[in-house]
Amino acid sequence: MTQPVKIKPDLEFIKELQEVGGESLKKCYQCATCSVACPISPHSQPYPRKEMVWAQWGLKDKLMTDPDIWLCHNCGNCSDLCPRGASPSDLISAVRNMVYKKLSAPSIIGKWLSSPVYLPILIAIPAILFFIVWKIMANAWHGGQMIPSGKIVYGNIFYGNYTIDPIFGAVFLFVAFTFWNGSRKLIKSFKPEGTTLVLGKQKHWVYHLIDVIKDEIATHKKFQDCGSDKSERKLGHMSLFYGFIALMIVTGTIAVGHWGGYIIPAISIHTPLEWFNPIKILANVGTILLLIGLTLLTKRRLALEPKKTQSHWYDWYLLYVIWAVGITGVLSQILRLANIPNLAFPVYYLHLIAVFMLIAYLPWSKLGHLVYRTVALTYVRSIGRR
Known part of the structure; x- marks a missing residue:
C-alpha cells in the first residue's frame, strides 16, 4: 500500500515570494488556462500550472529547483488570459529572481x-x-x-x-x-x-x-x-x-x-x-x-x-x-x-x-x-x- 506523503508548506517562502512579485498567487484556482495559453509550454507536464500549485503550497525546494522556470520567456500570455488575475508569468519571474540571489555569493548583494x-x-x-x-x-x-x-x-x-x-x-x-x-x-x-x-x-x-x-x-x-x-x-x-x-x-x-x-x-x-x-x-x-x-x-x-x-x-x-x-x-x-x-x-x-x-x-x-x-x-x- 502506498504510504501517504506529508507536505509541509514553507509559509515564510510564500510570504517572501509574494513580496518579490508573486503577490497574486493565491488568486489561482487551478483552471489550467495558463498552461493551455502558453504556446511554448511542453505537452508533457506543462508549466506554469504546476508551478502555481507548488507556490501556493509553499514547496520551496521543488519550485526553486524546477528547470521549467527557465523555459518561460515571460511573454505574458498566461497573465493576460488568467480569469482570476493570478499573473503566472510574474510568479515565474519572481522565482527566477530568488534563484539568482540564492546561487550567487555573497548573498548580501542580492538583498x-x-x-x-x-x-x-x-x-x-x-x-x-x-x-x-x-x-x-x-x-x-x-x-x-x-x-x-x-x-x-x-x-x-x-x-x-x-x-x-x-x-x-x-x-x-x-x-x-x-x-x-x-x-x-x-x-x-x-x-x-x-x-x-x-x-x-x-x-x-x-x-x-x-x-x-x-x-x-x-x-x-x-x-x-x-x-x-x-x-x-x-x-x-x-x-x-x-x-x-x-x-x-x-x-x-x-x-x-x-x-x-x-x-x-x-x-x-x-x-x-x-x-x-x-x-x-x-x-x-x-x-x-x-x-x-x-x-x-x-x-x-x-x-x-x-x-x-x-x-x-x-x-x-x-x-x-x-x-x-x-x-x-x-x-x-x-x-x-x-x-x-x-x-x-x-x-x-x-x-x-x-x-x-x-x-x-x-x-x-x-x-x-x-x-x-x-x-x-x-x-x-x-x-x-x-
Missing part, C-alpha cells in the same frame, strides 16, 4: 538589489572607490588638480595601467568565478536525489549549448511564438544584446591592444581613438543599438497593465543602470569633444560608477539570466525537454 532602500550602498561602493583613485592620481600626477588642464584625456586622471584596468580586471574575475560557482550549483540542484547527472547523454553538452545559443540567444527565435508585442519586444532585446556584444568587443580589443602593445608594438592601441577608426565606429554603433533597445524595453514596461502584470524594483534597477551607462558614456564623449573639462571629468567619473554597478553586481541582477538561463536551457535540452 541590496531587492529594494531601492539599499541603492545608496550599491552606489557608494564604486563612488568611494573611484573618488579615492581620482584623488590619488590627481595628487601624484597633477599637483593635486582634480581637473587637469590641457587636452581632455580621461586616461590622464583615471590611469588605466595603475587603476581602471586592475580594478575592472579584478571585478571581471570575481564575476566570472561567481557565475561559474552559481552555474555549478544550479546544475546540481536539477539533479534528482541519489542519481548521477550526465549532461548530453546522447550528444555532448557543447552541442546543446550551441543549439541554445543559435535558437534562444543569437536569434531570439522563441520570441516569435509568444506575446502580442513580440516584434517590439524582440527588437528591443536583440538591439540591447548586440549593443552589449559590440561594446564588449571594443573593450576587449582596446585592452588587448593596450597591454599587448608592450610586447608586440604593432598591435598597440591607445585612446582616444580617431572618429573613423573601425573600433571607434563599432563603439558608436554599439552605443546606438544599446539606446534603441533601452528605449523600446522601457516603453514596453511603462505600457504594461498593472492589473495583469506588475513591474518591480528588481525589473527597473537594471534598466536604470543601463540608461546611466549609456547616457554618461555619450555625454563623456560629447563633453570631451567640446573640451569642457569641468563637466567632462565628473561625468566620466559617473560613467565609471554606472559601469561598475552593471558589471560587478551582474550575477545578482536580472541580467544574470544571460548565464544562468543559458546553463539551464542547455541542461533541459540535454535531457530531451524543450
Whole structure:
C-alpha cells in the first residue's frame, strides 16, 4: 500500500515570494488556462500550472529547483488570459529572481538589489572607490588638480595601467568565478536525489549549448511564438544584446591592444581613438543599438497593465543602470569633444560608477539570466525537454 506523503508548506517562502512579485498567487484556482495559453509550454507536464500549485503550497525546494522556470520567456500570455488575475508569468519571474540571489555569493548583494532602500550602498561602493583613485592620481600626477588642464584625456586622471584596468580586471574575475560557482550549483540542484547527472547523454553538452545559443540567444527565435508585442519586444532585446556584444568587443580589443602593445608594438592601441577608426565606429554603433533597445524595453514596461502584470524594483534597477551607462558614456564623449573639462571629468567619473554597478553586481541582477538561463536551457535540452 502506498504510504501517504506529508507536505509541509514553507509559509515564510510564500510570504517572501509574494513580496518579490508573486503577490497574486493565491488568486489561482487551478483552471489550467495558463498552461493551455502558453504556446511554448511542453505537452508533457506543462508549466506554469504546476508551478502555481507548488507556490501556493509553499514547496520551496521543488519550485526553486524546477528547470521549467527557465523555459518561460515571460511573454505574458498566461497573465493576460488568467480569469482570476493570478499573473503566472510574474510568479515565474519572481522565482527566477530568488534563484539568482540564492546561487550567487555573497548573498548580501542580492538583498541590496531587492529594494531601492539599499541603492545608496550599491552606489557608494564604486563612488568611494573611484573618488579615492581620482584623488590619488590627481595628487601624484597633477599637483593635486582634480581637473587637469590641457587636452581632455580621461586616461590622464583615471590611469588605466595603475587603476581602471586592475580594478575592472579584478571585478571581471570575481564575476566570472561567481557565475561559474552559481552555474555549478544550479546544475546540481536539477539533479534528482541519489542519481548521477550526465549532461548530453546522447550528444555532448557543447552541442546543446550551441543549439541554445543559435535558437534562444543569437536569434531570439522563441520570441516569435509568444506575446502580442513580440516584434517590439524582440527588437528591443536583440538591439540591447548586440549593443552589449559590440561594446564588449571594443573593450576587449582596446585592452588587448593596450597591454599587448608592450610586447608586440604593432598591435598597440591607445585612446582616444580617431572618429573613423573601425573600433571607434563599432563603439558608436554599439552605443546606438544599446539606446534603441533601452528605449523600446522601457516603453514596453511603462505600457504594461498593472492589473495583469506588475513591474518591480528588481525589473527597473537594471534598466536604470543601463540608461546611466549609456547616457554618461555619450555625454563623456560629447563633453570631451567640446573640451569642457569641468563637466567632462565628473561625468566620466559617473560613467565609471554606472559601469561598475552593471558589471560587478551582474550575477545578482536580472541580467544574470544571460548565464544562468543559458546553463539551464542547455541542461533541459540535454535531457530531451524543450
